[in-house]
Amino acid sequence: MTHDNDALTGANAGTDLDWDAxxxxxxxEPDHGLRDPEVRxxxxxxxxxxxxxxxxxxLDLGCGTGSLSLLAAEQGHRVxxxxxxxxxxxxxxxxxxxxxxxxxVGDAAAPPVGEQRYDVILVRHVVWALPDPARALRHWRxxxxxxxxxxxxxxxxxxxxxxxxxxxxxxGLVTPLAAxxxxxxxxxxxxxxxxxxxxERYVVVAVV
Numbered sequence: 001m002t003h004d005n006d007a008l009t010g011a012n013a014g015t016d017l018d019w020d021a022x023x024x025x026x027x028x029e030p031d032h033g034l035r036d037p038e039v040r041x042x043x044x045x046x047x048x049x050x051x052x053x054x055x056x057x058x059l060d061l062g063c064g065t066g067s068l069s070l071l072a073a074e075q076g077h078r079v080x081x082x083x084x085x086x087x088x089x090x091x092x093x094x095x096x097x098x099x100x101x102x103x104x105v106g107d108a109a110a111p112p113v114g115e116q117r118y119d120v121i122l123v124r125h126v127v128w129a130l131p132d133p134a135r136a137l138r139h140w141r142x143x144x145x146x147x148x149x150x151x152x153x154x155x156x157x158x159x160x161x162x163x164x165x166x167x168x169x170x171x172g173l174v175t176p177l178a179a180x181x182x183x184x185x186x187x188x189x190x191x192x193x194x195x196x197x198x199x200e201r202y203v204v205v206a207v208v
Contacts, residue, residue, distance in 0.1 A: 042191035056119035062126035066092030124153040155201035178206035
């Protein structure tokens with residue numbers, strides 16, 4: 001593990017969870033299920049800014065129950081979602097029934113998509129839990145078409161036992177892989193989370 005990965009905090013917390021067991025209640029969190037209209041609208045507006053204006057192929061890694069996949073599909077994008085939890089994938093398939101979307105059970109770090117290439121790789125709250133984020137990012141870059149982009153929503157959550165990846169660490173890992181990188185702070189936007197938050201939350205958007 002590189003010195004950059006040493007800056008990850010609480011990484012084992014994400015891999016120890018039984019995500020199949022978590023699936024039924026996963027959408028109860030405001031920023032997971034996006035059931036509150038204000039929260040849903042806030043994420044939809046952000047995605048419009050982060051994703052291309054034209055219809056694109058979006059690979060949603062660690063897609064969970066497909067809430068962001070649904071927003072992307074509603075904005076006209078073609079979505080492939082990947083998650084390691086079959087229970088999460090079942091819920092995502094139900095949520096996007098009839099949409100231009102495909103969901104696969106597999107490892108987000110090495111998604112089972114063969115030779116398919118994408119315009120966007122969308123990843124929310126996944127990088128921090130990977131055993132080797134730098135390797136995963138290099139692999140994801142190889143799945144992008146020229147001019148494609150990585151959209152990485154991450155953070156460091158909590159103050160007593162913080163878990164996550166700091167923005168400067170993730171930006172440092174992404175910068176060598178991209179032609180353009182921007183980081184946006186998301187902590188000061190309670191509409192995204194359904195509450196006020198004081199920890200570090202952000203997105204890194206990288207164009208290759």
